[in-house]
Amino acid sequence: MTNFRNLRGMVDLLPAQSRCWQKVESIALEHFSRAGIQEIRTPIIEQTELFLRGIGENTDVVGKEMYSFEDRGGRSCTLRPEGTASVARSIVQNGLLNNGPQRLWYKGPMFRYERPQAGRQRQFHQIGVEFVGLASVMSEAEVISIAWDFLKDVGLNELTLEINSLGSNEDRNVFKEKLKDWLNQRFDLLDEDSQKRINVNPLRILDSKNSSTKELLFHAPSLSDFLSKESKTRFDYLQDLLNKLNIPYKVNNNLVRGLDYYSHTAFEITSDYLGSQATVCGGGRYDSLISDLGGPRTPAIGWAIGIERLIILAGDKISNSKVPDVYVIHRGEKAEQIALSITCQLRSANLIIELDYSSSSFSKQFKRADKSRAKWAIVIGDDEVSKDQLLVKKLREKEKGDGIEEYRFLRKDLDRLIKKLID
RNA sequence: GCGGGCGUCGCCAAGUGGUUAAGGCAGCGGCUUGUGGCGCCGCUAUUCGGGGGUUCGAAUCCCCUCGCUCGCCCCA
Numbered sequence: 172m173t174n175f176r177n178l179r180g181m182v183d184l185l186p187a188q189s190r191c192w193q194k195v196e197s198i199a200l201e202h203f204s205r206a207g208i209q210e211i212r213t214p215i216i217e218q219t220e221l222f223l224r225g226i227g228e229n230t231d232v233v234g235k236e237m238y239s240f241e242d243r244g245g246r247s248c249t250l251r252p253e254g255t256a257s258v259a260r261s262i263v264q265n266g267l268l269n270n271g272p273q274r275l276w277y278k279g280p281m282f283r284y285e286r287p288q289a290g291r292q293r294q295f296h297q298i299g300v301e302f303v304g305l306a307s308v309m310s311e312a313e314v315i316s317i318a319w320d321f322l323k324d325v326g327l328n329e330l331t332l333e334i335n336s337l338g339s340n341e342d343r344n345v346f347k348e349k350l351k352d353w354l355n356q357r358f359d360l361l362d363e364d365s366q367k368r369i370n371v372n373p374l375r376i377l378d379s380k381n382s383s384t385k386e387l388l389f390h391a392p393s394l395s396d397f398l399s400k401e402s403k404t405r406f407d408y409l410q411d412l413l414n415k416l417n418i419p420y421k422v423n424n425n426l427v428r429g430l431d432y433y434s435h436t437a438f439e440i441t442s443d444y445l446g447s448q449a450t451v452c453g454g455g456r457y458d459s460l461i462s463d464l465g466g467p468r469t470p471a472i473g474w475a476i477g478i479e480r481l482i483i484l485a486g487d488k489i490s491n492s493k494v495p496d497v498y499v500i501h502r503g504e505k506a507e508q509i510a511l512s513i514t515c516q517l518r519s520a521n522l523i524i525e526l527d528y529s530s531s532s533f534s535k536q537f538k539r540a541d542k543s544r545a546k547w548a549i550v551i552g553d554d555e556v557s558k559d560q561l562l563v564k565k566l567r568e569k570e571k572g573d574g575i576e577e578y579r580f581l582r583k584d585l586d587r588l589i590k591k592l593i594d
Numbered sequence: 595g596c597g598g599g600c601g602u603c604g605c606c607a608a609g610u611g612g613u614u615a616a617g618g619c620a621g622c623g624g625c626u627u628g629u630g631g632c633g634c635c636g637c638u639a640u641u642c643g644g645g646g647g648u649u650c651g652a653a654u655c656c657c658c659u660c661g662c663u664c665g666c667c668c669c670a
Contacts, residue, residue, distance in 0.1 A: 176661080231668045235595080253670085281670075286595085288664060297670060364667070380667080429668060450670060477670025502628075535623090537630035552628055566630070575630090 180285070180293025182479075191482055191489045195325055196278065199298050202321045206313075208274045208300060213257040215280060219247040224463055225256030227431025229371045236283040238293075250282035253430070254299045255457065255473060256464075262303055263466035272304030278478070290448035290480050299454075301473035303461065308405050311436050311456065311472050312412035318440060318452050318474050319418050325481065326488035327442070330451070332418060334438040335426035336406035337374075338398045340459060343434070346397035347373055353392055360387050377425045388425075395424050402435065409436060432457040436472065442484055451484065452476045495525040496592060497547045498540035498566070502533060506551040509582070513549065513561065520589050540566060547592055559583070563591065 177183060184192060203210070219239050226233050238250035251257055254277050267273050278298040287293060300317060302310050315332070322330060337343055350373050358366060362381040369376070377394070379385060398406065413420050420438075428437050437455035445451070454474025461469035482489075497517060501510035507530065514526045525543050527536045533552070540548045550562040565576035580588045 179661085236668080283669075285668075286665095287662095288666095291669075295670065299670095375668095378668095447665065448669070453670065475670060480670060500629080531623090532627065533629040534626055535630095539630090541631045548630080550629075554628075562629095564629085 178293070180287040182292050182294065188482070190493060191485070192478065194489050195478060195481060195485070196298070198324055199276075199278070199321060202317060202324065203276045203300070206274070206317055208276045208317075211258055211261060211275045211277050212279070213251075213254075213261050213277065215251055215282075216248050217251055217257055217260065219249040221256050221260055221464070222249055222252060225259065225432065225460060226253065230429050230431055232283065232429060236285055238282045238284055252283050253281055254279070254297055254475060255301060255430075255432070255460070258299075258301050258473075259303070259460050259464050259466070259471070263461060263464055268304055268467065268469060272302070274300075274302050276300045288448070289446040290477075290483060292479060296478040297475040298478060299473060299475035301471060303471040303473075304469055305472065306458070306470035308408045308412065311409055312416060314454070314472050314474060315413065315438060316416050316418060318454070318476065322440065322451065322476070322481070325485050327451075327481070327484050329442060329444070331441050331443075332413075332420040332438060333423040333426050333441065334409070334413075334420050334436065335423050336395070336398060336402055336409075337427070337434050337437055337455070338394060338402040340434055342397055342399050342402055343374070343394070346392070346394050349392050349397065350374070350376075357387060360384075374427045375429065378427045393424050405435060428453060428455060432460040432463070434458050438474070444484060445480055448480065450477070451480045492544070493523065495543055495545040496522045497524045497549055498543050498545035499524060499526045499549045499551070500533065500536040500540060501527065501551040502530065502536075503553055503556065505556045506553070509556065510549075510551050513551070513582075516585060517589065517592070522589070522592060561588065563588065 219237070222233050222237065228234070232252050237252055240248055242248050258275060258277060262268060262273060262275075276299065279296065280294050281297050282294055284293060285291060300314060302314055315334075319330075319332065338346070351369060354361065354365075354369055354373060354376065358369070360383070361369075361376070362379065362384050365376045365379050365381065365384050374394075376384070377388060377391070379388065410420070410422070423439075426437055426439060428439070433455040435456040435458070438453070439450050440452035441449040442451055443449065452474055454472070456470070456472040458468075458470040461467065461471060499510050499514050501507050510526060514524045517524050525545060527539060529535065529539070533550070537548065545566055548564045548566050550564060552562075554560070555562055559582045561580045561582055563578045563580060578591060580591075
């Protein structure tokens with residue numbers, strides 16, 4: 172029995188899965204390159220203050236989910252719970268905006284101290300996109316379409332895109348006061364959580380999952396009625412653009428999202444097949460974050476996708492197998508040396524070669540060759556050694572009876588061999 | 595932080611108080627020292643997450659503890 176285990180909520184990515192991840196990541200990279208989005212990598216640890224300011228002290232994420240600790244110099248540090256704050260910090264610190272608007276993507280581990288459950292881990296991974304310095308509605312549509320196309324391309328169907336407008340900060344402040352009044356008049360009818368939130372974060376009550384609160388809220392004032400003309404026009408135009416892009420969406424007026432920095436457009440992409448953690452992708456506009464962190468007033472929009480959730484959904488749609496082209500079988504000391512050098516030579520020709528390490532009987536080695544699902548076997552034994560030959564045999568032939576393809580090559584004749592193996 | 599379920603080999607498991615803890619998959623070896631996918635044979639848990647207790651006797655009952663898992667809140 173092993174004495175050590177991983178920490179709760181921390182997950183090993185095992186070989187059986189790693190291929191899947193690589194595929195997802197390479198598809199993402201393709202999409203980003205085509206859209207002219209560049210990668211940014213920021214540290215996993217930041218000073219705690221960054222997240223307090225950036226995400227908001229009253230959010231659940233900073234209130235109860237942060238991995239914070241003191242370093243040896245007594246500074247409060249935090250493992251990043253999300254990517255946007257760090258990216259914003261880096262942009263400001265490095266003056267990237269002096270080069271004009273930034274279109275950036277990132278990926279990596281995020282940390283949230285929560286009870287793990289299906290589709291939720293303490294260390295999980297996100298791929299995200301941030302467009303910073305762009306205020307247009309068009310950029311929002313573009314950003315959403317990048318997420319949508321990417322998810323489709325990975326093979327996900329039956330996704331739902333929900334959008335909402337949170338309005339400008341001014342719109343929202345007016346609405347907040349109205350909503351507070353309305354809720355306070357019905358204080359006793361609210362569930363406990365919502366009662367606590369009334370003064371701290373009343374908007375979030377709109378998102379409540381409590382059934383009686385939900386029912387009550389049916390008649391509550393709606394944020395959409397408090398949007399300024401400009402905000403409304405923006406939101407209508409966004410819908411217009413999504414229609415033109417043939418991206419289906421639902422307007423959800425209660426979609427608020429748990430991070431403080433959002434304004435105007437907020438959106439989520441969800442799936443029914445994820446269990447209770449339905450969100451694969453979440454994002455929105457955050458026009459005040461950069462200035463909140465000490466930078467110039469700068470509009471921005473972005474999203475993050477949870478890779479673990481994405482992979483749960485993609486399931487076996489992403490092939491997870493790497494099949495070798497050739498399996499090299501050998502027996503004897505001289506043969507072993509030849510096998511190794513042939514293996515290296517063929518690999519240089521970009522073939523995928525698996526070399527047997529066992530030096531057990533030919534019978535065993537063939538069994539393993541079959542299991543590897545390789546297309547060809549190269550066999551090197553005493554005969555081949557003495558004749559300077561290689562025996563090449565076709566594997567996985569369906570019918571055993573009608574003669575198995577088999578060729579002999581001189582060891583010097585590598586080019587002919589490679590040609591055979593490739594076709 | 596709060597609720598429910600569960601912990602027997604690398605994986606999936608049977609077993610619910612009685613001498614040696616089924617079985618399947620995977621793994622290893624053999625039948626077959628130079629030839630494969632099938633088949634057959636053999637090997638692989640002194641021990642049932644850990645600790646304590648009850649009993650002549652416990653994987654099976656009781657207590658504690660640890661871990662996993664699902665859900666709530668919230669989020670990716």
